Amino acid sequence: MVPRSPSEPVESPHPRAILLDAGNTLVFADRKRIFRIYAEVGVQGEEERFQQAELIARHQLSDRVQEGATGTEPHLWREYFLTLFRRSGIPEDALDRVGERLVEEHRRSHLWTRVEAGTGEALDLLLAKGYRLGVISNADGRMESVLERTGLRSRVEFVMDSQEVGVEKPDPAIFHEGIRRLGLPAREVLYVGDLYPVDVVGARRAGLQALLLDPSGRLEHPVDRIPSVLHLPDYLRRLSHRGPGDKASG
Numbered sequence: 001m002v003p004r005s006p007s008e009p010v011e012s013p014h015p016r017a018i019l020l021d022a023g024n025t026l027v028f029a030d031r032k033r034i035f036r037i038y039a040e041v042g043v044q045g046e047e048e049r050f051q052q053a054e055l056i057a058r059h060q061l062s063d064r065v066q067e068g069a070t071g072t073e074p075h076l077w078r079e080y081f082l083t084l085f086r087r088s089g090i091p092e093d094a095l096d097r098v099g100e101r102l103v104e105e106h107r108r109s110h111l112w113t114r115v116e117a118g119t120g121e122a123l124d125l126l127l128a129k130g131y132r133l134g135v136i137s138n139a140d141g142r143m144e145s146v147l148e149r150t151g152l153r154s155r156v157e158f159v160m161d162s163q164e165v166g167v168e169k170p171d172p173a174i175f176h177e178g179i180r181r182l183g184l185p186a187r188e189v190l191y192v193g194d195l196y197p198v199d200v201v202g203a204r205r206a207g208l209q210a211l212l213l214d215p216s217g218r219l220e221h222p223v224d225r226i227p228s229v230l231h232l233p234d235y236l237r238r239l240s241h242r243g244p245g246d247k248a249s250g
Contacts, residue, residue, distance in 0.1 A: 021193030053087035170202025
């Protein structure tokens, strides 16, 4: 029998619990604060251009992780932000200044505090349907307080921040701790995140089901995909009605 690759899906029961990534899944970079920094170097931030730049930077980060990085290395995030800055209109001679100001701003107050309208309501709907919710995030020790500030903390049973747990995704150990806290078999838990090599591969190695966020609709990884957490209730409804081999992505 040929062993199954950890990146391949498995037939599993309908999930009883959902574990979610935080950054770029539940909370996003505050564009207003970033645009104020852009304005300091004479660049007017444009929402659509920034959004497209961020997606390109995120795909680039995912590629680097797939090549063997963990996704938390400082040089990868420098590359991420340089791509974001360049593609959203920052001139070369202002890149360092904008980067320094962004670091200062993030240290002062966490930048990932923007919540997509309807996120809280989507989580409330999941809770009303009987799903248990939790968060597992590669973060810097501040994610629980971020979710408190944004009003999302009350919707989840726990927040696991890699800085506090001492292990990072995609290491299966952090997912194992999540299912231990839930007290459920791994195959009855769905993990939702935005980076395939970190979130999907890591979750599957730990025996969890996985779902990838694909806002651009252009990813081609072997996993179900939805554009955002707002589509999660509908995905789970369709999942409960589909047969073996049916696709529920999109």
